[in-house]
Amino acid sequence: MDLANTSLRQLASALHERRISSRELAQAYLGRIERLDGELGAFITVDPEKTLAQADAADARIARGQAGPLTGIPIAHKDIFCTQGWLTTCGSRMLSNFVSPYDAHVIEKFAGAGALILGKTNMDEFAMGSSNETSHFGPVKNPWNLAKVPGGSSGGSAAAVAARLAPAATATDTGGSIRQPAALCGVSGIKPTYGLVSRYGMIAYASSLDQGGVIAPSAEDLGLVLNAMVGFDARDSTSIDRPAEDYTATLGKPLKGLRIGLPREYFSGGVSSDVAQAIDAALEVYDRLGAERVEVSLPHSALSVPVYYVLAPAEASSNLSRYDGVRYGHRAAQYADLNDMYERSRAEGFGPEVKRRILTGTYVLSRGYYDAYYLQAQRVRRLIVNDFREAFEQCDVIMGPSSPTVAFGFGEKTGDPVQMYLSDIFTISVNLAGLPGLSIPAGFGAAGLPVGLQLIGNYFSEGRLLQAAHGYQQATDWHRQVPDMARA
Amino acid sequence: MALTDTDLKRLARLARLRLEESEITGLQGQFAGILGLIDQLQAVDTRGIEPLSHALDLGLRLREDLVTETDQRARFQSVAPQVEEGLYLVPKVIE
Structure with a gap:
């Protein structure tokens, strides 16, 4: 077989x-x-x-x-x-x-x-x-x-x-x-x-x-x-x-009449040209399948990365406090007292990125910063959700790139956490809104590396997203x- | 905005993470970038917008007040670093 x-x-x-x-x-x-x-x-x-x-x-x-x-x-x-x-x-x-x-x-x-x-x-x-x-x-x-x-x-x-x-x-x-x-x-x-x-x-x-x-x-x-x-x-x-x-x-x-929302913010720079070309070609396939293009706007989408890097580390710093070397997981071999055991077990058990996010979360939740960062991020989260709500009044599914570039090299972004975080610029807002999202192969970009087309649906529209993806996959063989x- | 040595050490203490002196300079540089990123939020006008903690408006469910858990202490303690007679052992906290 x-x-x-x-x-x-x-x-x-x-x-x-x-x-x-x-x-x-x-x-x-x-x-x-x-x-x-x-x-x-x-x-x-x-x-x-x-x-x-x-x-x-x-x-x-x-x-x-x-x-x-x-x-x-x-x-x-x-x-x-x-x-x-x-x-x-x-x-x-x-x-x-x-x-x-x-x-x-x-x-x-x-x-x-x-x-x-x-x-x-x-x-x-x-x-x-x-x-x-x-x-x-x-x-x-x-x-x-x-x-x-x-x-x-x-x-x-x-x-x-x-x-x-x-x-x-x-x-x-x-x-x-x-x-x-x-x-x-x-x-x-x-x-x-x-x-x-x-x-x-x-x-x-x-x-x-x-x-x-x-x-x-x-x-x-x-x-x-x-x-x-x-x-x-x-x-x-x-x-x-x-x-x-x-x-x-x-x-x-059939996909005839499917209204595809194209957020203008996803198609106005910030995407490498090979990815942009593959996405355009994918949208032409949908044209041939009888779908309609609708221009929509997600005006707060650029803020999704900063919102995420307040809220996710805040939740992570709370969630990961359970790793204390007491009930399961790594415990340091040497320690002076209980507090030292916690600090050493966690310092040894977690890698640098996890530590950065725990520290960021601790910072945005600490007294004096909670309102300015955590509550402000939650307010902007609501604006991002509202953007999607309005967009879905005009379309059935939103499409765009899944990632701004094709796969990058090892070590290329590890020195600068913010560059790494921006890899998720098109996907993060979907999590903030709790919506379903899907990525499917849509051809190849630079150096023969795959490009993904992202489909975002309204709440509980997984069936429709999969239908839209399947229709494309019947017409292509990527x-x-x-x-x-x-x-x- | 940048974090001083003292700020970082205070955060690390709150998070129960031991930081080595050698890690501090690198972390300060990375934090400058992260704070630069999240400081973009300060420019957004959110007057009159309620904070949103959860995308779907779910109420909390109540369950029947019944015993549903069985005793699984031995199983759960099988993965603990140190136990004795069913108790988790930690360093002495009271002299």
Whole structure:
């Protein structure tokens, strides 16, 4: 079976028709990981014994005729999802010894669907980064060019899918961490509406922005995986209780009359010319499919990065105060007293980017600065949400680039945190508003590196976003392009 | 705006992060950039705008007042750095 070009639906029918067993499928992907991941670094943990045991259980379930669409399919999980009995590191030295005693809701959902855990993917430390260079376990390489970053923070998930080391991978997105790496690695990725995927057992970074989602080759694959992942969970206080939806139901419906909003702020400089050309070409495909272009405006979008770098560090400084070396995680070997134990354990356990964000958050929440920074950022957040509300009165979906450039080189932005933060200029506002966003491959830019087209929808319009992405993917074959190493 | 050594050390103490002297100069430079970025917010007129802490207006749910948790102490303590007789051990805080 040619795993470099097989959709989830095809894998599922091969399993159901008994043309391949789940064990054989798992072995094939584990073999690819063993051969190719040495130079890629997309996985932190693989455990073939556990995966194959799940495969045997899935094969038995298929034999009993009780299989669902994902039964027997191996799925890689970002190492931010607590997985019982598996090392769950969040890319940090702080959790480098943490074997989770429980499962995240997302992991339970996939277990219920009969999917296999293929492994845990590398990521920026505590999901703080846009290049995967902050991981304690070393950077992930971009499968299209090993000298380039895969994006972040879900760089391991994106690279694994791009190199076809996994048919799909879970990921999380706080400021672009699904869409930006999906764009840089030439794969599809969706961040659902805030609250659709439970945050229970998903290690917290900035709780009002964090949302789980999926990376896979195509929009159809995303829909199939999302069907298994979305669901109410009382253990997440912001989980949304609404009737289940089949996210593949609207795929294939024509796009004629679809109103595409083009924010003038996304098309007025600040985008490299190769990316701008690819996005223009993608919009022409939508023209031919009968969609209509509408000019809209998101006047506060340039402020989304400063708003984010107040609110996300503020939430992070609170969330990460739990790492104190007492109940789990790293504890320093030498210390003078309790306070010294806290300070040394945290100084040793966290890397430089995490420390910068904790200190920034502590600063903006401290007396004398709280009003000027934290409350002011929350006010501007409301202005950003209002911009989207007005724009969606005129259009069904907003489109633009996912990232201002194609993948950049290692070390290019590590010296200047602000330059790195600006990589997420087109994705961050979507998290601030809690909207669903998707990135799909839209051709290639400089040096043959992938460009991503971002689609932003109104609340709970995942079905429509996937329909719009699928329509494009029926008319193009960018999502079927694989890097040379994936053909190996 | 720049942070002085004293400011940074105070923040680090509040955040329970031990900073080495050698880290301070680098952090000051990076903070100058970050503060420059977030200071852009000061120019925005937000008079009459309510702060927004959460994009979706969700009420807090109440649950039935029932015991739902079971005793999983041993399982959770299996990942703790130091435990004894079911207790987490930390350095002595009272002489």
